[in-house]
Amino acid sequence: MEQHSELVVLAKLTLWVAMSMTYVRFAACRVKPGVPRLLSLLPVVCLLPFLPFHFSSLHLRGISAFFLAWLALFKLLLLCVDAGPLSAPLPFLPFLASAALPVKLIDPLHHHKRKSPSISPLLPAAAKAALLSAVIPFYRLKDVMHPYLLLSVYCIHMYLALELVLACAAGAAALFLPRGLAIEPQFDAPYRAASLQDFWGRRWNLMVSAILRPSIYLPVRARFGRAAGILATFLVSGLMHEVMFWYITLAPPTGEATAFFVLHGACLVAEGAARQAGWWRPPAAMATLLTLGFVVATGFWLFYPPILRSRADEVVLAECAAAMAFLEDAGRAVIAWVR
Structure with missing residues (x-):
């Protein structure tokens, strides 16, 4: 019954968002850029951050906040x-x-320069869903797991869940695209990153990078230089993650997510300076291990504690179990109907 009510809310919010973006489309075509366009779009800008609170599900509230209160708002x-x-x-x-x-969306004029995917975007989503369903049962052993092993499972869970959500969104968007338009990949094997710049700039959650680059990095870099642009970008990313954590946990921000991203921004600047100075660079395999080790270790230290203190992880597991039970019941119903 609860899943049914959440699906009703999802349908209503989908309609609201479609109507809002339709208004944005026509307003942007008729109002010149600058303050006049900002004023014309202000009703939608103010509406988007409130829509995720219609969901009681932590998953749906967090996902819709990421889609609407961050990415869509910045767009x-x-x-x-x-x-x-x-x-x-x-x-x-x-x-x-x-x-x-x-x-x-990939510019159709430059589409030929990029490698076009040869498989449906739903196939990677199905693969990630299968892997995620294999990870969930490990939580039954969480009481006997070493804390670092449990946090490692959380990392894998977060990566698979985020890539699954974004792959499903890409699959839904692909239904509305004419020939000649394509969708850029949102992840590019982040587990192969050989540096922090490689991880954050070229492999991890590239949709966020595509939004922060024109909105924060390029304007700040133009006035204050590359290092300031990087630090400002990671600061804004940290602040927005604090907002996302607030949607998920409904608890006051702690600043730890901001510290995580500011630390990574500072280390990325230092990494670039070391590269320019010609310092020794480790072999590719070692560089990948060091990069991923640093990301995971600092995540254990600063990124995950706010989520664990709020017990949001327990809610996530309960909702995952409920979703899997719902899908199993639906599958049995379909099989019974076919028979």
Whole structure:
């Protein structure tokens, strides 16, 4: 019954978002960039952060907050100054998909330069779903697991869940795209990253990078230099993760997520300086181990504690178990109906 009510809320919010982005489309076409366009889009800008609170499910509240209160909101703010992914001339349905979903469309003029995926975007999602379903049973042993082993399982869970959600969003967006338009990949094997720059800039959650680059990094770099641009970008990313944690846990921000990203920004700047100075660089395999080890270790220290203290992890596991039971019941019902 609870899943049914959440699906009703999801349907209503989908309609609200579609109507809002339709208004954005027509307003942006008729109002010049700058303050006039910002004022015209202000109702939608103010609406988006409130929509995720309609969900009682932690998963749906967190996912919708990421889609709407972060990515979509930043896209609209960029559109106000005629920048970002929504500033390009797009047909109506691709515009709605690009505005509401965490996808970046490939410019059809440059599409031939990129490797086009040869398989459906839903196949990677199915693979990630299978892997995630294999990870969930490990939580039955959480009481006897070493804390670091349990945190490692959390890391794998987060990666698979995030990539699954983004792959499903990409699959949904692909339904609205005409021929000649494609979706850029949102992950590129982050477990193969050989440096922090490689991890954050080229492999991990590339949709966030695509939004923060034009909105924060490029303007700050133009005035204060590359190092300031990187630090400002990671600071804003940290602050937005604090906001996302607030949506998920409904607890006051602690600043730990901000500290995590500021630390990584500072280390990325230091990494670039060491590279320019010609310091010794480890072999690729060792560099990958050091990079992933640093990301995981600092995540244990600063990223996960706010979630664990709020017991949001227990809610996540309970919702995963409920979702799996719901899917099993639905599968049995379908099999019985077919027979």
